[in-house]
Amino acid sequence: MSEQAKTGDTTVPRSRGGSNALKSYLGAYGFMAPAGILVIVFFLIPVAIVLYLSLTNLASSNFTSNLAIMEFIGLKNYQTLLNDQFARKIFFNTIFYVLVTLSIFNVSLALLVSLLTTHIDRSAGFVFRALWILPRITSPVVYILIWKRMIAxxxxxxxNQFNEALGQPTYNYISTNPWVFVVVVNGFIGVSFGMIIFTSAIESIPRDLLNASLVDGSSKLQRIRYVIMPLIRWPLLFVVTYQTLSLLTSFVEIQLLTDGGPGLYRTEVWSLTAYHRALSNYFGNAQWGYGSAFAVLLVMIGVVLAVIYMRVFRFDELIAEPRVEAL
Amino acid sequence: MKSRDGLFDTLKVKVDESPQSFPQDLAEALRFGAISICVLLIAAFLFSGVIGPLFALGSVEETVTDVLTRLALLALPFVAYISGASVARRYTRSDIARALGLAFTSTALLFALISAGYFVLDYGVFAPRQSLQMTLSQTEAGIRVDAVVAGGAAETAGLQVGDVISAIRRDAVDLGAFNKRLSQSTEGDPLRLRFTRSDEELQETVRVVLVSDKQLGALLPGLALALVFTAIIVFLPGHWAPYIALVGLLSPLIVGYFWVIIATFSFRTEGLVPLDGNDNFGGFTLKNWESIFVGNIAGLEFNIVPIFMTSLAIAVVMTFVVLLVSSMAGYALSRMHFPGRRFFLSFTLILHGFPAITLLIPIFIVLLRLGNIPVIGELIGFNTVGGIALVMVAFQLPLGVWLMKGFFDNIPWDMERSALIDGASRWRTYWEILLPQIRPGLLALGIFAFIGGWNAYIIPATYSIGSGVSNLPVFLNELIDETAPVDWNQVAAVGLFQLIPIFIFFIFAQEYLLNIYAGGTKGSS
Amino acid sequence: MKVTIDNLSKKFGEVVGVENLTLHIEDGEFVAFLGPSGCGKTTTLLTLAGIYKPTDGVIRFGERVVNTVQPKDRNIGMVFQSYALYPHMTVFQNIAYPLKLKKVSKADQHDRVRQVANVMGIGELLDRRPGQLSGGQQQRVALGRALVKEPDVLLFDEPLSNLDARLRLTMRGEIKHLQKDLGITSIYVTHDQVEAMTMADRIAVMSGGHLQAFDSPDELYDRPKTQFVAGFVGNPPMNFVDVSVQASNGRFFAETESLRLEVQKERGAPPASHGGPVVMGIRPEDIQIASDPNNGTVSGEIFVVEPLGREDLIDVRIGRHSFLLLADTEDRHQAGERVSLAFDMEQAQFFDPETEKSLLWQ
Known part of the structure; x- marks a missing residue:
């Protein structure tokens, strides 16, 4: 160092700089390490395993205490899946479930609730929105318990008690209308997400703009149509993409309510199949390999959607460089 | 400019409008009504004629489109009356008589239009009804056949005037029960009637037929209902409308949660009505709560304390680990400079949308392997609280890291610089200077994680065997699955017991929770 | 402690923060970095503090190269524009924090914090939290925290810009006084040229990441080396006019189509020999409104009068040129009024329009 300190010596002491920077990088990696390890152990390794399993015939029928007994069968599971009549039905079930729940509840009802709650007294609006959060913070088991009694x-x-009081026939809803209640039960959970996003979008519209439109002589309905709606297009798109993904992967409520029934795969969806195949098959034979093929396809769709919405919503632009540097 | 007053509008600025004559107003009201009718008819057609068949092509066995169609048709008259009455509402304050006159006229005309439609299409009050084609009356002895339609179902089956019906199959019926049974049957259903004819007990099977008897008299109650409804619409203060809509939309939830509360304090319930052992209203009891602590529900013995402690342990461990790990990673991503930072950030975002739940199977294998590691395997392997908590931590991590990064981003850089210049290491800066300043963020994420951990079902259910590490939701589901018949009121008590901590959090931390779910761009669903 | 900056560059990717900066600051000197926002002065300061890593060049504290020395090992104190007080700590804990990190014993911490707090006049506030303090008090706490560890170098990042005008005046005096008392080498970043002029021993004027001048306040004011410095230092700013300087019979004249002003030889010769058009600069205080027009004065029309209180700031148009000048409010000048202006050409500056360098001072 004394050498470098001589006058006229203007070279940056790079070697020391390098090691110092490395030290500070190591510090950063130290901060990242716990999260990194968890991600590796519970995301990356499982993804590798599920990819590998999907290429094997591992099933409980050939399962011993040693996992190595499985056979590598290449893409056969995927071939089976493509020719599987039930897989086709489940595929359309999934599309139906996502489309209907999303359009009626996660988007339309969410929008309606946020419009209604922003057009009433502030604190009352807050109370109503808080109530809509309830299904989301109730344990699915308890929530489904409630719905099971609703439709018993x-x-x-x-x-049915209301039906009787109105002189209507009573129904065994779980067998006559399973999809209606799968959609409604999940929909009531799904409303809150869009509701919060839309509400904060509406509340962030400048008050002056809203008042100006009323002064201009438009009615509240017209204001919603011509002022509010155009301004919340972006949140709308966000809710649609984001909720598509969560609906695709949510199956716990369906599992608890109908478990994919009644009958054969009537309300079965893709993610539930992956779970069923692997953990509790109808026929008592868990097909881990085949189930993994279902999971892999879902993982692929999920990653593609995630990448798309990251691009569409320019999340990477949120990433500013840190303003303290490693020396 | 006529359509300026919308439905239920509360105009702040009255637009300058030349007053319209009564016929002009009426025409406008009818036009609105007709538009509403058309919109709903088109919607109904789309549901049952286009969307339904499309899904049927994909062999989806759904009834959602049927239900939507029926809802649209059910709502049709009411929406039409509202649309018409909304024109009248502009006179509510100035000229009540005119408002009511206009509203009633438009409703009556719309009612006539809709009824005509029903008449032509055999729908609504003119829909064919289930019938056995005989006239009945209630007498002391039973239901007496007063007349039969020549060549009708009853006559074909062999019933005659004077027969006295006592039962359908083995179920004794009176006229009310008989009609109810009839209304719940569909065309072609066989009803096996027991009846006496001159003291002789006979049985005949009569098949239900659909008969349309278009009696205009049936319209009168409908008209009355329509007019009352219209009057309510005309007088309803505009600012009530959002409240009515909100309460209406929420009503299933309100009713459902209301049931849990009633059920836990009563012997048994039918619908929302608490009943005692003799099917009378009442039967309030604390027995359900008692049974939780006694540890016996429908013969299934258990000890609530370890189950409660497991729930608590999963939630608490998870909360602390999520907070520590996410805030550390969030700090590094927000504040530190290192190669790969952008990659880690994008990766976090992708994980955010990653369907982690589909990895349940391979994680199962990972946990089995972790369990084989000496010492720590006991803590975080398969079938341990630690393992379950860690899996849940991993699933919440992408959200947590992103959220924490956002909170750190909001702290001024000078704070960090100041600490570094004062002589703090990065770790101390994080721990002593920055963490205390993102308390609201930690609190929000902490509550979120705690609720997630406390409610955890699928992960504990998948990665635990036996009740050793089952938490309250898993236990609750076991109660439902493994006891028969299920004692719903005791189960409800366990459910409410599980729900209470959440309710408490909910009341005290609504704002934080709304914030975090609004993490939106940052939050998961 | 001497601070020596040699050929310092700091780039953020493609964006240049500061380029090729060489600056030698003497022990105990009070140096101000002055420039408009985005000129690189704060970047330089943060690089000195060790928050940013230099892209190129060498920074020495004394004889020691500190390029890769961590901020905590540089023994510097810094006062931030936002004060950056730790909101969750009391005033005492804030000031004691650097000592705590140096593992100074509790008793010593206590003594030294008290001592500093008394010097700063905040001895009564030690148990409060920053949120309960006024801006001026927060400023003193921040200063106390920077001073308590007896730093070799004190860095100030626009510390007064969040204070109201009155308080700024008081603090200006106090900081300067304190710095002279303690003799700590100080670097003070500001965009306010009055602050720089009144407080600093020397001012480094920066623009666009480059050092424009590094001189004492008087030097900068009287002998600006670039047009930027001339324009930035002084308030209201210097007037600039494109002129050509002609020599005739040993006399020199600065000329435009509407102006012809005689310049003294020592000022007129260099621009005249430069040839072609030059930029003439003249400060508002060097233009007077003459009570009686004569051949030395130029006539113009008052365009705007802005009362500043003690004086009026007057915009006078002569032909297509506009000059700012100051006049006594007593004179009650009105817009539209025709006046005669007397230029004190002994104070005129001349710059090369291409390089913007002074033709008088090198």
């Missing part, structure tokens, strides 16, 4: 057969079911 007469005389126990709450809806």
């Amino acid at each position: 057969e007469a005389p126990f079911g709450i809806i």
Whole structure:
């Protein structure tokens, strides 16, 4: 160092700089390490395993305490999947479930609720929105318990009690209308996400703009149509993409409510199949290899959607460089 | 400019409008009504004629489109009356008589239009009804057949005037029960009737037929209902409308949560009605709560304390680990300069949308392997609280890291620089200077993680065997699956017991929770 | 402690923060970095502090090269524009924090914090939190925290710009006084040229990442080496006019189509020999409104009068040129009024329009 300190010596002491920077990088990696290890252990390794398993015939029928007994069968599981009549039905079930739940509840009802709650007294609006959060913070088991009683057969079911009071016939809803309630039950959970996003978007519209439109002589409905709606296009797109992904992968409520039934795969969706195949097959034979093929396809769709919405919403632009540097 | 007053509008600025004559107003009201009718008819057609068949092509066995069609048709008259009455509402304050006159006229005309439609299409009050084609009356002895339609279902089956019906199959019926049974049957259903004819007990099977008897008299109650409804619409203060809509939309939830509360305090319930052992209203009891602590529900013995402690342990461990790990990674991503930072950030975002739940199977294998590692395997392997908590931590990590990064981003850089110049290491800067300043963020994420951990079901259910490490939701589901018949009121008590901590958090931390779910761009669903 | 900066460059990717900066700061000197926002002065300061890593060049504290020395090992104190007080700590804990990190014993911490707090006049506030303090008090706490560890170098990043005008005046005096008392080498970043002029021993004027001048305040004011410095230093700013300087019979005249002003030889010769058009600069205080027009004065029309309180700032148009000048409010000049202006050409500056360098001072 004394050498470098001589006058006229203007070279940057790079070697020391390098090691110092490395030290500070190591510090950063130290901060990242716990998260990194968890991600490796519970995301990356499992992804590798599921990819590998999907190429094997591992199933409980050939399962011993040693996992190595499985056979590598290449893409056969995927071939089976493509020719599987039930897989086709499940595929369309999934599309149906996502489209209908998304359009009716996660988007339309969410938008309606946020419009309604922003057009009433602020604190009342807050209370209503808080109530809509309830299904999301209730354990799925308890939430489904409530719905099971809602739709139970007469005389126990709450809806059927109303039916009787109105002189209507009563139904065993879980067998007559399973999809209606799968959609409604999941939809009531799904409303809150869009509701919050839309509400914050509406509340961030400058008050002057909203007041100006009323002064200009438009009615509140017209204001919603011509002022508010155009301004929340972007959040709308965000909710659609984001919720598509969460609906694709959510299956716990369906599992608890109908478990994919009644009958054969009537309300089965893709993610539930991956779970069923692997953990509790109808026929008592868990097909881990085949189930993994289902999971892999879903993982691929999920990653593609995630990358797309990262691009569409320019999340990477949120990434500013840190303003303290490693020396 | 006529359409300036929308439905339920509360105009702040009254637009300068030349007053219209009564016929002009009426024409406008009818036009609105007709538009509403058309929109709903088109919607109904789309549901049942286009969307439904499309899904049927994909062999989806759904009834959602049917239900939507029926809802659209059910709502049709009411929406039409509202549309018409909305024109009248502009006179509510100035000229009540005119408002009511206009609204009633438009409703009556719309009612006539809709009824005509029903008449032509055999729908609504003119829909064919289930019938056995005989006239009945209730007498002391039973239901007496007063007349039969010549060549009708009853006559074909062999019933005659004077027969007294006592039962359908083995179920004794009176006239009310008989009609109810009839209304719940569909065309072609066989009803096996027991009846006496001159003291002789006979049985005949009568098949239900659909008969349309278009009696205009049936319209009168409908008209009355329509007019009352219209009057309510005309007088309803505009600012009530959002509240009514919100309460209406929320009603299933309100009713459902209301049921849990009632159920836990009563012997048994039918619908929302608490009943005692003799099917009378009442039967309030604390027995359900008692049974949780006694540890016996429908013969299934258990000890609530370890289950509760497991729930608590999963939630608490998870909360602390999520907070520590996410805030560390969030700090590095927000504040530190290192190669690969952009990659890690993008990766976090992708993980954010990653369907982690599909990895349940391979994670199962990972946990089995982790369990084989000496010492730490006991803590984080398969079938341990630690393992379950760690998996849940991993699933919440992408959200947590992103959220924490956002909170760190909001702290001024000078704070960090100041600490570094004061002589702090990065770790101390993080721990002593920055963490205390993102308390709201930590609190929000902490509550979020705690609720997630406390409610955890699928992961504990998948990665634990036996009740050793099962938490409350898993236990609750076992109760439902493994006891028969399920004692719903005791199960509800366990459910409410599980829900109470969440309710408490909910009341005290609504704002934080709304914030975090609004993490939106940052949050998961 | 001497601070020596040699050929310092700092780039953020393609963006140049500061380029090729060489600056030798003497022990105990008070140096101001002055320039408009984005000129690189704060970047330089943060590089000195060790927050940014130099892209190129060498920074020495004394004889020691500190390029890769961590901020905590540089023994510097810094006061930030936002004060950057730790909101969750009391005033005492804030000031004691650098000592705590140096593992100074509790008792010593206590003594030294008290001592500094008394010097700063905040001895009564030690148990409060920053949120409960006024801006001026926060400023003193920040200063106390920077001073408590007896730094070799004190860095100030626009520390007064969040204070109201009155308080700024007081703090200006106090900081300067304190710095002279303690004799700590100080570097003070500001965009306010009055602050720089009144406080600093020497001012480094920066623009676009480059050092424009590094001189004492008087030097900068009287003998600006570039047009940028001339324009930036002084308030209201210097007037600039494109002129050509002609020599005739040993006399020199600065001329435009509407102006002809005689210049003294020592000022007129260099621009005249430069040839072609030059930029003439003249400060508002060097132009007077003459009570009686004569051949030395130029006539113009008052365009705008802006009262500044003690004086009026007057914009006078002569032909297509516009001159700012100051006049006594007593004179009650009005817009539209025709006046005669007397230029004090002994103070005129001349610059090369291409390089913007002074033709008088090198």
